[in-house]
Amino acid sequence: MNNKAITVVADENIGYLSRLLARDSGIAVCHMSSSAEYALQVLLNPDNFISSLVDCHSLLICIKISTLLLYTADEEDFSRKIQKCVGIIHRLIGLARSSNTKPPILITRITPLGIGSFSLEQKMSMQEQQVFCDSFNNSLCMLRINDHDIEISDVILAQPINDEKSYKTYLRTKTYTPLSKWQALSDEFIRFIYAVKNSLPKLIFVDLDNTLWEGVISESFQEIRIGGHDPVGEAYMHIQLYLKELSKSGVLLAIVSKNDAALVSEFFEKRSDMPLSLADFVTCEASWDRKSCTIERILKTLRLRAQDCALLDDSVHERAEVAAVFPEIRLLDVPSDIFKRLLFLERALPISRELSTEEDKSRLAFYKQMNRREKDRQYMDLKLHGNQDPQILWLNGLNTWLSLTCITSGTIEKRVSQLYSRTNQFNMTGKHLTPGSIADQLKLGSILITGTVGDKYGNDGIAISAIILEVGTSLVFQEFVMSCRIIGRFVEDAFVISICNKFPGADRLILRFIDSGKNTNFIAFKDRICSIGKNDWKDPAPDIASAKISALESNLQYRHVKVEWN
Numbered sequence: 001m002n003n004k005a006i007t008v009v010a011d012e013n014i015g016y017l018s019r020l021l022a023r024d025s026g027i028a029v030c031h032m033s034s035s036a037e038y039a040l041q042v043l044l045n046p047d048n049f050i051s052s053l054v055d056c057h058s059l060l061i062c063i064k065i066s067t068l069l070l071y072t073a074d075e076e077d078f079s080r081k082i083q084k085c086v087g088i089i090h091r092l093i094g095l096a097r098s099s100n101t102k103p104p105i106l107i108t109r110i111t112p113l114g115i116g117s118f119s120l121e122q123k124m125s126m127q128e129q130q131v132f133c134d135s136f137n138n139s140l141c142m143l144r145i146n147d148h149d150i151e152i153s154d155v156i157l158a159q160p161i162n163d164e165k166s167y168k169t170y171l172r173t174k175t176y177t178p179l180s181k182w183q184a185l186s187d188e189f190i191r192f193i194y195a196v197k198n199s200l201p202k203l204i205f206v207d208l209d210n211t212l213w214e215g216v217i218s219e220s221f222q223e224i225r226i227g228g229h230d231p232v233g234e235a236y237m238h239i240q241l242y243l244k245e246l247s248k249s250g251v252l253l254a255i256v257s258k259n260d261a262a263l264v265s266e267f268f269e270k271r272s273d274m275p276l277s278l279a280d281f282v283t284c285e286a287s288w289d290r291k292s293c294t295i296e297r298i299l300k301t302l303r304l305r306a307q308d309c310a311l312l313d314d315s316v317h318e319r320a321e322v323a324a325v326f327p328e329i330r331l332l333d334v335p336s337d338i339f340k341r342l343l344f345l346e347r348a349l350p351i352s353r354e355l356s357t358e359e360d361k362s363r364l365a366f367y368k369q370m371n372r373r374e375k376d377r378q379y380m381d382l383k384l385h386g387n388q389d390p391q392i393l394w395l396n397g398l399n400t401w402l403s404l405t406c407i408t409s410g411t412i413e414k415r416v417s418q419l420y421s422r423t424n425q426f427n428m429t430g431k432h433l434t435p436g437s438i439a440d441q442l443k444l445g446s447i448l449i450t451g452t453v454g455d456k457y458g459n460d461g462i463a464i465s466a467i468i469l470e471v472g473t474s475l476v477f478q479e480f481v482m483s484c485r486i487i488g489r490f491v492e493d494a495f496v497i498s499i500c501n502k503f504p505g506a507d508r509l510i511l512r513f514i515d516s517g518k519n520t521n522f523i524a525f526k527d528r529i530c531s532i533g534k535n536d537w538k539d540p541a542p543d544i545a546s547a548k549i550s551a552l553e554s555n556l557q558y559r560h561v562k563v564e565w566n
Contacts, residue, residue: 005030006193007052009092010062011039013182017062020186025193027057036067043071043088046095053095058104058193061092062185065110065133069124082132086139093143093150106189108153109137151192155185191350200349201330203252203282203304204243205295205322207313208259212240212276214338217267218260224267226274235338240275242345247280249351252302255284256294256311258318291318292325303484305425310349369457395489395560398455402464402494405566407448412438415462416450419481426487426525428480430516441467446478451495453486460486464495475499475506475549480522487521494561496529500549502565509547529556 005028006021008014018029032042032052042049043063053059071088072081089107096103112129124132140152209216213226213236225233247253257264264286268278278284282302285294299306310330313319319331332348334341412435420433442448451464463483469476482492500509513526530547
């Protein structure tokens with residue numbers, strides 16, 4: 001069954017919650033239970049409801065402690081009750097993902113049921129209920145740590161019954177969850193759906209004519225509609241304002257337009273009243289080439305993958321041409337009605353509610369620096385001939401520096417957390433770590449090493465990091481990540497050599513590598529360094545690569561990087 005509806009498993013106010021979700025999301029809602037009794041049947045026989053779970057759009061699980069206690073009534077042991085409750089949650093998630101999809105899943109916490117200090121559950125005191133709830137909720141949090149498509153609700157549905165009004169409401173409705181809580185849960189779930197299904201791309205390729213303004217600048221500047229107290233012009237103005245906010249939050253914008261480059265520059269100069277200027281774009285590629293060719297050049301220069309980018313273009317033909325060459329690129333199929341486009345963009349590209357780091361705010365400058373570096377390198381390739389190696393001369397001319405810091409405890413800096421949670425291309429294990437999981441490794445004796453990188457073009461910020469552990473005479477890299485914006489400058493070589501020199505007692509480098517299918521840049525690095533001097537030692541397992549430290553120094557490119565330890 002092709003469901004594609006929001007599936008709700010709840011045991012209270014199901015009809016009201018379903019109406020809220022359908023109204024506010026515009027998506028069909030399938031509620032698997034209409035009462036606490038039906039919810040219990042779902043828990044007891046989940047396979048009977050598989051048609052509502054398989055291939056669902058998203059899943060909301062909202063079960064009270066009373067239903068869970070009925071579900072585990074046959075278990076006397078407290079820990080077995082918890083295991084059984086967590087097990088059924090895993091089962092529901094497994095059924096929802098049985099068609100190889102990963103729908104967003106929101107689960108509500110459970111809270112004790114009581115009036116003041118008096119328990120409404122005859123078999124459990126309030127204190128016992130609290131322990132049960134804490135244990136179950138902690139187990140839910142472990143689900144979230146390893147899966148970004150699962151969220152635990154911040155909305156506490158329970159309303160303490162400590163006054164006459166709430167007590168009368170409870171007697172009348174047999175619930176003590178006010179309607180405002182259900183609205184808050186609906187709002188949170190819808191925000192979560194859009195955040196998961198519409199995660200922001202790293203870069204948006206943006207067309208110009210009839211995308212950022214109405215009209216074609218190659219025909220007439222005077223007929224362009226943008227702003228000016230004109231409804232259509234104001235609609236385009238608000239689209240530019242939204243793109244401007246996306247840029248401020250760290251999303252890169254790049255112009256890809258079939259246009260004359262000189263005309264584009266002239267128009268932006270004359271229309272300085274527009275929210276967007278050429279300075280807001282990492283690059284401006286205006287030419288009459290096929291857009292797929294232009295995009296290919298930009299991806300190569302900025303070292304980005306097509307699947308991490310999106311295309312904003314009003315022309316269905318241009319979108320189709322790009323999709324034929326880059327099927328993995330995200331196409332923003334904007335409505336033809338200009339007055340519906342802003343709402344479309346707000347839903348397709350929701351701006352993160354999290355506070356931006358300084359690196360987020362400076363990402364445009366970072367990639368502009370990368371663009372200038374690449375143009376310098378291309379110029380050197382054309383200029384130099386004979387025995388001179390243009391790559392070495394280019395690297396030496398960058399004046400690259402690397403500042404390293406060892407961290408053994410304390411709060412994980414937000415930029416470091418972002419590096420471990422977002423990086424794909426140069427990520428040794430392919431895992432996306434949370435600050436909590438990084439801190440857990442440090443508690444077990446590992447060391448977090450971070451590297452701030454810069455060169456003559458500017459400071460790239462914290463762009464490389466590893467979690468290492470010294471085991472006997474081996475230096476084990478448990479995690480190793482690097483931002484794609486510094487790939488190609490061999491900073492990773494200097495990083496590894498410097499760490500090896502920091503631990504003189506180690507004679508072997510070990511990389512706990514996992515092929516994620518996305519970390520192709522790390523695979524190239526791993527194959528390069530682990531082919532050095534390993535004839536006398538066999539790798540102990542398929543997921544472990546190694547190299548003799550003594551053989552690394554003479555074979556890696558690192559001398560162009562000035563390294564210092566803090």
